Amino acid sequence: MKSKIAILDCNNFYVSCERLFNPKLQNIPVVVLSNNDGCVISRSNEAKKLGIKMGQPAFEIEAECEKHGIVQLSTNFALYSDISNRVMKIIKDEMSSVEIYSVDEAFFDLSETIEGTERDICIKLRQKIQKWVGIPVTIGIAPSKTLAKALSKIAKKNAEFENVISSFEMSEDEIDTYLEKIDISDVWGVGFSYTKLLRLYGINTAKDFKYYSSDWINSKMKRPGLWIQKELNSTKIYSVDNHPKPKKSISVTRTFGKSTTDINVIKEAISSFAERATEKLISEKVHTNAISIFLHTSRFAKERSRYLPSGIVFLPSYTDDPSVICKSALMCVEKLFKGKYTYKRCGITLLNLIPNSFEQKDFFVNEEVITKLHQKYSAIEKVNKKYGSNTIRLASSGFSRQWKSNQQKITKRYTTSWEELLEISL
Amino acid sequence: MLTFFKPKINGVGKIIYSENTIQAGFPSPAEDFKELELDIYQYIIENPTATFFARAKGNSMQGAGILNDDILVIDRSKEAKDGDIVVAVIDSEFTVKRFKKINGKVFLIPENPTFPTIELNDEKDASIWGKVTFVIHKAR
Numbered sequence: 001m002k003s004k005i006a007i008l009d010c011n012n013f014y015v016s017c018e019r020l021f022n023p024k025l026q027n028i029p030v031v032v033l034s035n036n037d038g039c040v041i042s043r044s045n046e047a048k049k050l051g052i053k054m055g056q057p058a059f060e061i062e063a064e065c066e067k068h069g070i071v072q073l074s075t076n077f078a079l080y081s082d083i084s085n086r087v088m089k090i091i092k093d094e095m096s097s098v099e100i101y102s103v104d105e106a107f108f109d110l111s112e113t114i115e116g117t118e119r120d121i122c123i124k125l126r127q128k129i130q131k132w133v134g135i136p137v138t139i140g141i142a143p144s145k146t147l148a149k150a151l152s153k154i155a156k157k158n159a160e161f162e163n164v165i166s167s168f169e170m171s172e173d174e175i176d177t178y179l180e181k182i183d184i185s186d187v188w189g190v191g192f193s194y195t196k197l198l199r200l201y202g203i204n205t206a207k208d209f210k211y212y213s214s215d216w217i218n219s220k221m222k223r224p225g226l227w228i229q230k231e232l233n234s235t236k237i238y239s240v241d242n243h244p245k246p247k248k249s250i251s252v253t254r255t256f257g258k259s260t261t262d263i264n265v266i267k268e269a270i271s272s273f274a275e276r277a278t279e280k281l282i283s284e285k286v287h288t289n290a291i292s293i294f295l296h297t298s299r300f301a302k303e304r305s306r307y308l309p310s311g312i313v314f315l316p317s318y319t320d321d322p323s324v325i326c327k328s329a330l331m332c333v334e335k336l337f338k339g340k341y342t343y344k345r346c347g348i349t350l351l352n353l354i355p356n357s358f359e360q361k362d363f364f365v366n367e368e369v370i371t372k373l374h375q376k377y378s379a380i381e382k383v384n385k386k387y388g389s390n391t392i393r394l395a396s397s398g399f400s401r402q403w404k405s406n407q408q409k410i411t412k413r414y415t416t417s418w419e420e421l422l423e424i425s426l
Numbered sequence: 427m428l429t430f431f432k433p434k435i436n437g438v439g440k441i442i443y444s445e446n447t448i449q450a451g452f453p454s455p456a457e458d459f460k461e462l463e464l465d466i467y468q469y470i471i472e473n474p475t476a477t478f479f480a481r482a483k484g485n486s487m488q489g490a491g492i493l494n495d496d497i498l499v500i501d502r503s504k505e506a507k508d509g510d511i512v513v514a515v516i517d518s519e520f521t522v523k524r525f526k527k528i529n530g531k532v533f534l535i536p537e538n539p540t541f542p543t544i545e546l547n548d549e550k551d552a553s554i555w556g557k558v559t560f561v562i563h564k565a566r
Binding site for chain 2: 023024026086089090131132133134414415421422423424425426
């Protein structure tokens with residue numbers, strides 16, 4: 001049976017979530033900024049056209065934003081997480097084999113569909129998601145995950161595909177012309193450090209990589225590199241719902257010797273589990289972006305005393321930071337915990353593990369970049385003070401301001417808080 | 427920052443759908459209370475994935491039974507039918523109107539006669555956001 005894999009990828013996901021509840025944001029440049037370092041983590045197409053880059057620090061774009069009326073919003077993760085769950089639910093209801101890859105991406109398997117029907121099936125799925133949840137998505141279809149992902153990038157930049165692109169509708173030559181347009185750093189599995197190495201050898205596009213010497217790739221990147229190459233060559237290596245070497249999840253759970261009704265006991269336990277799980281995460285050289293927590297009463301308790309909740313927290317980006325993981329885990333505990341039950345068992349699972357090299361969004365890189373930029377700007381400031389304020393000019397007055405993200409730009413938690421519902425004036 | 431599981435016996439609690447299986451293989455939360463209790467959540471929300479809530483502000487929809495601060499239950503998956511109340515977006519603003527089909531044309535009619543009727547066609551910047559299925563009014 002021929003392998004057919006699809007990747008569904010929400011378009012400008014965070015911005016799209018905001019637009020659902022604020023139609024005034026349609027068709028204008030909008031960016032969403034991360035909380036910690038005030039970086040751009042989502043851009044509308046209009047903002048992209050104005051040259052705003054993914055990961056750009058907020059202070060750097062102040063001038064552009066004022067000049068072009070670019071709306072800046074702070075990340076509203078409660079909202080994005082909820083909308084994401086809805087999108088994923090729709091995909092899971094329609095497709096048999098689904099792998100949620102991140103907050104806005106999922107793979108699904110189309111191998112059992114009739115030849116030639118892939119496009120129609122995906123168009124229908126796309127329309128359903130647009131109608132039910134108001135989120136536009138792009139779907140890439142190919143025999144392998146890596147090629148599907150590559151093509152989906154092409155579809156996002158080329159309106160003629162109407163958001164659904166399939167390698168099965170292309171000749172090998174056509175596929176190659178598209179692979180030539182994909183920068184090597186955008187190939188799934190090729191991270192920051194490999195990109196630098198590959199460029200040294202003149203490998204700058206996905207097509208270059210596809211046709212490069214396998215022996216060389218094997219020597220520099222070992223099997224993972226070879227697999228990327230094979231997948232770009234339309235050979236399936238990775239199955240849907242199935243990840244290569246790294247574990248699919250890391251769990252730490254415990255049954256209490258003595259059952260407890262005390263939330264603090266549970267928090268302490270979860271906190272230490274989180275630490276241990278993160279240790280395993282780091283030693284496996286993987287990152288996570290989803291944490292699942294459960295607290296269970298005895299499963300054999302009478303119905304009224306039985307409570308078996310679990311929850312998942314999606315993180316804004318992949319991480320192996322123990323404090324982030326711990327904080328999220330404890331927040332989850334607080335949401336799940338109900339005082340009238342006696343808990344017997346609890347645990348944490350880190351999900352959606354990806355190898356460190358599979359960096360999806362290079363925010364890890366940006367911390368380095370931001371520090372350097374910050375140093376550079378302090379130097380500029382010193383020079384300006386000594387020689388006069390316009391000696392070295394940035395675009396605007398922006399750089400002397402605080403560049404931490406302004407959380408006042410956060411929108412309401414329209415779907416998770418009764419106090420923050422969308423208000424409609426009648 | 428949570429994926430919400432479906433509340434089982436709660437009244438109006440957290441909304442949205444339930445994740446019946448968690449990837450790591452945890453057992454699904456028990457879901458067999460249907461025979462034992464009335465679940466208002468299921469009564470009001472037919473399709474959690476496509477259902478959203480909004481709060482009505484103002485009094486112009488009194489004629490349609492919507493009062494200030496009422497909660498509108500909006501289902502985006504339902505096709506509007508003649509006579510339905512819908513949430514629409516007109517000129518980038520949210521609004522609530524009555525959906526009417528007359529001679530194959532679609533109109534959005536305000537309950538308050540001082541507001542204009544809008545015809546839904548390609549020229550007008552107007553679209554349907556979702557159908558109002560329930561209005562939750564808190565009695566004093």
